[in-house]
Amino acid sequence: MKIVVLVKQVPDTETSIKVGDKAINEAGVKWIISPYDEFAIEEGIRIREKTGGEVIAVSLGPDRVVEALRTAYAMGVDRAVHVKVDDYVTFDSTYTSELLANLIKAENADLVIGGRQSIDTDSSQVVIQIAERLNIPHIAMALKLEFDGKKVTATREVEGGTETVETQAPVAVTAQKGLNEPRYPSLKGIMSAKKKPVDVKKPDELGATASKIEVVGLEPPPPRISGRKLEAADAQGFASQLVKALREEAKVI
Amino acid sequence: MADVLIVGELKDGELKKISKELTSAGRKIADAIGGKVHAVIITDNVDKFAGDLKAAGADTIVGANLGDFNPEAYANGIYSIIQEKKPSVVLIPHSSQGKEYSARVAIKANAGIVADAVGLSVDGGKVVAKKPIYSGKAYANFKVTSDIQIFTVRANSQEVTPKDGAGAVEKSGATAGEVRTKSLSKDLSGGNKVQLADASIIVSGGRGIKGPENWPLLQDLADTLGAALGASRATVDAGWISHSHQVGQTGKTVSPNCYIACGISGAIQHLAGMGSSKYIVAINKDGDAPIFKVATYGVVADLFEVVPALTSEFKKVLG
Numbered sequence: 001m002k003i004v005v006l007v008k009q010v011p012d013t014e015t016s017i018k019v020g021d022k023a024i025n026e027a028g029v030k031w032i033i034s035p036y037d038e039f040a041i042e043e044g045i046r047i048r049e050k051t052g053g054e055v056i057a058v059s060l061g062p063d064r065v066v067e068a069l070r071t072a073y074a075m076g077v078d079r080a081v082h083v084k085v086d087d088y089v090t091f092d093s094t095y096t097s098e099l100l101a102n103l104i105k106a107e108n109a110d111l112v113i114g115g116r117q118s119i120d121t122d123s124s125q126v127v128i129q130i131a132e133r134l135n136i137p138h139i140a141m142a143l144k145l146e147f148d149g150k151k152v153t154a155t156r157e158v159e160g161g162t163e164t165v166e167t168q169a170p171v172a173v174t175a176q177k178g179l180n181e182p183r184y185p186s187l188k189g190i191m192s193a194k195k196k197p198v199d200v201k202k203p204d205e206l207g208a209t210a211s212k213i214e215v216v217g218l219e220p221p222p223p224r225i226s227g228r229k230l231e232a233a234d235a236q237g238f239a240s241q242l243v244k245a246l247r248e249e250a251k252v253i
Numbered sequence: 254m255a256d257v258l259i260v261g262e263l264k265d266g267e268l269k270k271i272s273k274e275l276t277s278a279g280r281k282i283a284d285a286i287g288g289k290v291h292a293v294i295i296t297d298n299v300d301k302f303a304g305d306l307k308a309a310g311a312d313t314i315v316g317a318n319l320g321d322f323n324p325e326a327y328a329n330g331i332y333s334i335i336q337e338k339k340p341s342v343v344l345i346p347h348s349s350q351g352k353e354y355s356a357r358v359a360i361k362a363n364a365g366i367v368a369d370a371v372g373l374s375v376d377g378g379k380v381v382a383k384k385p386i387y388s389g390k391a392y393a394n395f396k397v398t399s400d401i402q403i404f405t406v407r408a409n410s411q412e413v414t415p416k417d418g419a420g421a422v423e424k425s426g427a428t429a430g431e432v433r434t435k436s437l438s439k440d441l442s443g444g445n446k447v448q449l450a451d452a453s454i455i456v457s458g459g460r461g462i463k464g465p466e467n468w469p470l471l472q473d474l475a476d477t478l479g480a481a482l483g484a485s486r487a488t489v490d491a492g493w494i495s496h497s498h499q500v501g502q503t504g505k506t507v508s509p510n511c512y513i514a515c516g517i518s519g520a521i522q523h524l525a526g527m528g529s530s531k532y533i534v535a536i537n538k539d540g541d542a543p544i545f546k547v548a549t550y551g552v553v554a555d556l557f558e559v560v561p562a563l564t565s566e567f568k569k570v571l572g
Binding site for chain 2: 141
């Protein structure tokens, strides 16, 4: 069994972001593995622990993403591949999915798993685009996954509840919160991860065509409507003021 | 070749508001680039929606009978309609369904895609899509350089402006094609009465509600306003409510017109999920809570007193 886990490195939510012209200023940014991808790594390792085989972590981005691959090693993946590109390229899901699909095709993976979205662009595109490029089925927003190497049964989140679906491998899956509890890397794992090899692939080796997105520019978020604290003697006073503000001033109710 | 194709969405056989939002946004783009607006609805009863979509600007209203939602079926069917209509711009809801089939449609159409757009404008004949990135700490503008430009669009981000299109109704012969995932069962018992992603009003609770027995207090207010019920991560992790209600980084990203945060302190991960709400009401006893930094209207008081008073006040004025 071969499992490919997609790992994206993103700025920590708590980190402050300085907006440049076409990219962010990376000075002082703390980088983490996108939280949903941690569920994907954990699930990949759990399946391998049950059925045997190999888990390959793949990360696309500039040099710093190697740190994310070291963390994946420390959690227990068997191999790591770095697809080396500039960071802004990751805005273009069709380009990144082409690079990754070409890599995965060569690996002949039974399962491709990644987070349901990355927390930097929230696009929810890459894993399913890879499925389409590889001409395989996908299961999005998995909350529970059973995989015997051939048959895949999953419970997934759908609007208003859950759905249980079945398909055959090879398959691509996106992980939703609730799928598992990602393990913390052990100290031993962290130490040995430092020495493990990271295979580097460049875009021309992977035969991708060209980007289909042009970054026009980045800008700071629009200013919020300025706020105020209401003053009232009691709950009734707050309630009548709020109703008035929402109906007459904001006109939203 | 300058047409716009939008894909609408239904819920329980009724048109979701996003369908009209996309039609209206599509109309504006089509007027700027000189084309028609085709509105696709996955249904065998398209006549029912023709009036509403015509009034939002649709020139053709296309019904496609693709059965129950399956991402591959929708992708196959919508792609064959794209091949027939040859639009240069495609707008798809950034809903749980739209996110799924749009990815496959983009690859089939060999098109670039920008997902989760909140702003759409036209520059030099190309659409410029604006979207929040890095949890809303920055906004990015993108153009798609391929012949077909695909965008998924966040609910409540586009205005519905009345402007009649030609309104011709068509029934498409598009089929579901090959589908490799089989649905075994569905459980819709734990869900929200109103979907968080589409809701224009959300009433949300945090640790300050003290326990799961107090949700009815918030649900009452939500029902009065026709709002969805949201929750902070703390309440979900404590097991007070199902994860499908969670708003924030590891929950849902929402952009309602009005977000009423009750007993929510406003951790940065929560703000990441609701910070783009148009108006934010915060009700919290702790006047130093970070939620007040983003609140349009702040109420420093006990939610157990204010929420019921608010519900009864709204009941009075809303009849």
